[in-house]
Amino acid sequence: MxxxxxxxxxxxxxxxxxxxxxxxxxxxxxxxxxxxxxxxGIDLEGGTRVTLTARTETGQPPTKEQLNLARQIIDARVNGLGVAGAEVVQDGSNLTITVPGDQGQKAKDLAQTAQLRLRPVIEALQVEPPQEAPPSGGAPASGRSGAPAPRGPGSAGPHGDAIALPGEPLPGEPAAAGSAQGQAAPPKPTPHPHAPKQPNPTPPPPAPPADAAQQGVADPELAKAIAVEKTKRQSTNPQVQGRAAQELVCGPNDVLKGYDDPKKPLVTCDQQGTEKYLLGESIIEGTEIANASANYDQRGAGYVVNLTFKAAGAQVWGDFTTKNVGKRAAFVLDTQVVSAPTINEPILGGNTQISGRFGQAESTQLAGVLKYGSLPLSFATSDAQTVSAxxxxxxxxxxxxxxxxxxxxxxxxxxxxxxxxxxxxxxxxxxxxxxxxxxxxxxxxxxxxxxxxxxxxxxxxxxxxxxxxxxxxxxxxxxxxxxxxxxxxxxxxxxxxxxxxxxxxxxxxxxxxxxxxxxxxxxxxxxxxxxxxxxxxxxxxxxxxxxxxxxxxxxxxxxxxxxxxxxxxxxxxxxxxxxxxxxxxxxx
The missing domain is CATH 1.20.1640.10 (Multidrug efflux transporter AcrB transmembrane domain)
Structure with a gap:
């Protein structure tokens, strides 16, 4: 039936x-x-709301197209960095990022300009820590307080930086017989052929205010400070370069952040403020990066960032590393050096690995901003507040x-x-x-x-x-x-x-x-x-x-x-x- x-x-x-x-x-x-x-969400759990004020090199208000593109890139970073429940809203000339829970620091990281450029290292100077004042009538034991000193041939950089193909050993580790392609050697100083001798100590001129980047979008003083920094730190005159290196005070509040000219040299610091660099013209822009990911280094040296270049960038990078074996190249993020490894062998194919003794959060954040592109504007955090639930x-x-x-x-x-x-x-x-x-x-x-x-x-x-x-x-x-x-x-x-x-x-x-x-x-x-x-x-x-x-x-x-x-x-x-x-x- x-x-x-x-x-x-x-x-x-x-x-x-x-x-x-x-x-x-x-x-x-x-x-x-x-x-x-x-x-x-933030309305039930509470969280952090960060207001970002856009600033331009000329001091004029940004265009709607720039703000909309910046909002789209930050929104993509929200998804890429796994910031749950975040919201990016355009409010006039500002962008407001709202992040629930205890992820407030991620909201600030999302607004990084992230202009990545690869520049050749012309000269590297190590920053000496400030020395205590000598007793009355005495003299310093050696050097001037805070003056940069050349790195010795055997000195290690603060990053432990290396350029390598993914899977290659880092400097200081045993390698197989014969040097592996893309393997990095310990960084060595490359003195400028026309670098001047250190001048007699003179009182440095007053530096731009540390909070210059925090001023408004139409601040003429900010535009003036950027122009002054460009004149000093991007000069082609070796004497001006040397003086700029002596006067440069390393720190996170760099008024030139996001506004360096890729067609000119650059005097800058690393992110830790322990080393100063004289860099050449940019050879590759960050827009040539096809992908970036953070991975744990299987050799136990922390986390690394793996980069894959697009076809044009891979060709330029391969030619550069082929012609500059034994020299150093700097990965410059927002005018600060992230890593400056020595090129030991040509790196062909575009697959490159950046190591700098990164932690998980640092490598993930760096890979995210590199992967999702540079912002068309530079932003200052004008307001950050905790939202109660x-x-x-x-x-x-x-x-x-x-x-x-x-x-x-x-x-x-x-x-x-x-x-x-x-x-x-x-x-x-x-x-x-x-x-x-x-x-x-x-x-x-x-x-x-x-x-x-x-x-x-x-x-x-x-x-x-x-x-x-x-x-x-x-x-x-x-x-x-x-x-x-x-x-x-x-x-x-x-x-x-x-x-x-x-x-x-x-x-x-x-x-x-x-x-x-x-x-x-x-x-x-x-x-x-x-x-x-x-x-x-x-x-x-x-x-x-x-x-x-x-x-x-x-x-x-x-x-x-x-x-x-x-x-x-x-x-x-x-x-x-x-x-x-x-x-x-x-x-x-």
């Missing part, structure tokens, strides 16, 4: 749902940080109370109108909440999804969508009973009619959520995401829970009773129709 269309084996569906829930919660409790809580938690509490009241009203209505079937509705909604919670936790770990107030609103609205699926099914069931079928016979037929309607309604809801997610920005996208996710999970609950439970209820005397099932009125109509049909058949 062929099975009735729409009939199922309910225990199999329920067992499949149990397996799905068990699998999800196994991932929740036994993977990741094992913290069974979803990540919260007090207001958001109060709003969340009010929203949850409103949602609980609405859910309670749905339960009361279902119990009053559907009676025993209403109990199945309540049970299905509860199981839906169980699976939604597990998915939220896993999404927070895997893609950094954060739950904010807009997302909570999406979940509350999804309760109505899930309840609609139950109503459609139960009303189809009542139609079948009204036509004279028993509860047991009506269940499979009602499911066939309701299934198509449920699928169509959820498809429309999901499509609307997807379009809203693609077109919207900010918290509206969180609302669209949670609404679409809840719509998909609604189908899982209806197919694996609600339908099987109703099929089991059809075999129960309690649920089949017209008094308890809520089908009493339609059952009486159906009985009357059956008697009328029987009487008509006898009359025939």
């Amino acid at each position: 062929a099975p009735t269309p729409g009939s199922i084996r309910p225990w199999r569906h329920l067992a499949l749902f149990v397996v799905v829930v068990a699998g999800l919660y196994s991932l929740v409790f036994f993977t990741g940080d094992r913290n069974p809580k979803p990540k919260l 007090t207001l958001g938690l109060a709003s969340l509490q009010a929203g949850l109370i409103a949602g609980a009241i609405g859910l309670a009203l749905v339960f009361v209505y279902c119990l009053f109108y559907y009676r025993a079937l209403g109990v199945l509705t309540i049970l299905s909604l509860g199981l839906s909440g169980v699976i939604v919670y597990a998915v939220l936790v896993l999404l927070g770990r895997s893609i950094g999804f954060t739950l904010d107030l807009a997302g909570v609103a999406g979940f509350i609205i999804s309760i109505g969508i899930t309840a609609d699926s139950f109503v459609i099914y139960f009303e189809r069931l009542k139609d079948e009973v009204r036509e004279g079928r028993s509860f047991r016979a009506a269940v499979p037929r009602a499911w066939i009619r309701a299934r198509r309607t449920i699928l169509s309604a959820d498809a429309v809801s999901f499509l609307a959520s997807a379009v809203l997610y693609l077109l919207a920005v900010g918290q509206v996208r969180g609302f669209a995401f949670t609404l679409g996710m809840s719509t998909v999970l609604d189908l899982v609950v209806v197919f694996l829970v609600t339908h099987p439970l109703v099929a089991l209820a059809a075999n129960s005397k309690l649920f089949s009773s017209p008094t308890w099932s809520g089908l009493g009125a339609v059952a009486r109509i159906g009985a009357a129709r059956r008697r009328a049909a029987a009487a008509a058949a006898k009359g025939v």
Whole structure:
């Protein structure tokens, strides 16, 4: 005998749902940080909001195209660096980055100009630490305080820098017989052929203010300070270069940051402020980098950054390393030297590795800004503040109370109108909440999804969508009973009619959520995401829970009773129709 269309084996569906829930919660409790809580957005958890003020070399306000491009690049860095729940918003001539939780430092790192250039090293001078003043009447033991001194042939740089093909040994490690291609040797000084002797000590002129980069976008003093620094530190005159190296004070607040001329030499420092460099013209721009990634050095020397150049950049880099074996090249990021290794052999193919005893955070941050491009503008952090979650938690509490009241009203209505079937509705909604919670936790770990107030609103609205699926099914069931079928016979037929309607309604809801997610920005996208996710999970609950439970209820005397099932009125109509049909058949 062929099975009735729409009939199922309910225990199999329920067992499949149990397996799905068990699998999800196994991932929740036994993977990741094992913290069974979803990540919260800045309006619920608090966080950091950083306002970036754009500055230009001329002191004029930036164009809309520059600001929009900068916002897109920073937004790409947000995704690339794994900063969960961050939001980048353009506000006039400013960009505001909002980061939830304790990731405030990442928000500041995202605004790095990241103009990477490769320059040849003409001369390197090591900065001596300041010496204590000698006793009265005495003289310094050697040299001047803070004066740069040439590095000796055997001295090691502060970075332990190396250029190598990925997988090659670093300097100081044993290598196979014969020098490997791209292997780096310990850095050696390369004196300038026309470098002047150190002049007699003279009082240095007043340096530009350290906070010059913090001034406004239309500050003429900033433009003037940049021009002065360019004149001194990018001169082609060896005497001016030597004087600029003596007067340069290494530090993080470099007014020339992002505004050096790649077609001129450059006097600068490394990022640690322990070495000064005289660099030649830029040979390769950072735009020639195709990809950058941070990886752990298998030799146990910390983390390294692997670079892959585009075709044109790889050709230039290969020619340069071929002609300059034994010389040094500097990776210059925002006018500061990140690494200045010695070229031991030609590096062909464009695959290059930067090592500088990086930590994980430093290498990841550097690889991210190099991979996602240079900003068209330089930014100063004009405001950074911590956002409290007090207001958001109060709003969340009010929203949850409103949602609980609405859910309670749905339960009361279902119990009053559907009676025993209403109990199945309540049970299905509860199981839906169980699976939604597990998915939220896993999404927070895997893609950094954060739950904010807009997302909570999406979940509350999804309760109505899930309840609609139950109503459609139960009303189809009542139609079948009204036509004279028993509860047991009506269940499979009602499911066939309701299934198509449920699928169509959820498809429309999901499509609307997807379009809203693609077109919207900010918290509206969180609302669209949670609404679409809840719509998909609604189908899982209806197919694996609600339908099987109703099929089991059809075999129960309690649920089949017209008094308890809520089908009493339609059952009486159906009985009357059956008697009328029987009487008509006898009359025939």
